[in-house]
Amino acid sequence: METLPDFLRVGLRLLSIGLNPSLPSVRHGFYFANPRNRFWRAFNDSGLVEHALRPGVDAHEILLRRDAIGFTDVVKRPTVGASGLRAADYRQWAPVLEDKILRNEPAIAWFHGKVAYQNYLWHTVGIKPDVDWGEQPLRVGETVVFVTPNPSPANAAYSLAALTGWYDQLAARLGR
Template sequence: MVSQGRPTAEELAAARERTVPDVVAPGLRVLFCGINPGLWSGATGLHFARPGNRFWPALHRSGFTPRRLRPQEQLELLPYGLGITNVVARTTAKADELTAEEYRLGGAALVERVEQLRPRVLAVLGIGAYRTAFGRRKAAVGRQPEGIGATEVWVLPNPSGLNAHYTLDGIAAEFRALRESLPPQVD
């Protein structure tokens, strides 16, 4: 894996099919769940690592973090009660390389992870991924009527730079709606 800087074409090609370790702990306030790691993430071992990804700026603009963190600082999320996982673990160049079966299996594994970790909220970043993984064809962005045990489920916009349906401000507004629904964090 690349420790710093921009991955080379060879490093990106070698990143296919890799996994990126979750950033998790029991009892998180919010477990953010991406669709699957992209090649930059696979090459660097860091979540939402591609420079055009809007996760880190949206997280800050929404008030979840006091400053904009960089992917290399992902472990700093844990003291804020935040974590990161993915619906599907394997790295691809684009999410459309995943099969519906991979989404369904990933959804089942995600339910197990949530039951074990018991975050207050699971925030799935991508409406299509949520609909396919959980068989909820009519789901919309926002709080979902179905939780996982005591864990609320929210669907938020995919922060990928490829998601043209939402601007950074629009993504941050949806993240903010989730943050504002949470009770204040107790230190």
């Protein structure tokens, strides 16, 4: 199966966790590659980085090396949209994500969307709580969990300004 590589290392400040790779992201080799996805615009406009980065593999390598920001997904199987995921995908991949978090010990695990976090919890610890935006009461080991709206173009309920505001709150939690 062709998918996106993880950008991980021990001691990350922040681990960005998408639901699963989009087909454009797999084709281009980097996260949030769909030009209609608002991640990179919100990220670059937020306090998470000092200088805007051009979306691409190089941006991920810079973020990993310079800013200790990594990238992965709850499910590594690419689909056209979230509706293409099955319970079997979460059963297979959520425990793999949990292992990545526990092994790499990021300060904060950043889930893009409530669906990503709820399905992660359901398929690792067997709970599916109501989730609010922001910092969560549960941890993964010592890792803080923070949830923001999914920047996917399919999630038009949240504007670019709203996404940037949540990313700024995450930056504040990181002490930036």
